[in-house]
Amino acid sequence: MNNHETFIADNIRKKLLLEGYKSHQIGLAVEAGIRHYHSGKAKTGQVFKECLDHARAYLKRKAA
Numbered sequence: 001m002n003n004h005e006t007f008i009a010d011n012i013r014k015k016l017l018l019e020g021y022k023s024h025q026i027g028l029a030v031e032a033g034i035r036h037y038h039s040g041k042a043k044t045g046q047v048f049k050e051c052l053d054h055a056r057a058y059l060k061r062k063a064a
Contacts, residue, residue, distance in 0.1 A: 008048055009034055012055050021059060032058035 012033045016026045033051035036042055042050045 005034055005037065008037060008051050011048060012052050015052055016055060016059070025059060025062075026055070028062075029055040029058045 009030050012030050013026055016029060017023065021029075033055035036051050036054040037047060
């Protein structure tokens with residue numbers, strides 16, 4: 001991962017931990033957020049928010 005990806009991944013991890021998710025739940029969710037970043041679909045200026053939304057959606061799909 002480059003520095004920007006690491007920054008996004010670390011911040012997604014911190015945000016999900018603050019929201020009450022357990023650390024063992026968020027590893028694959030962070031990967032889902034980074035995959036969205038790699039897809040090129042994330043808009044400039046909103047990259048972190050969109051990646052975080054994808055990580056949350058992944059966790060909701062896993063919980064269902």
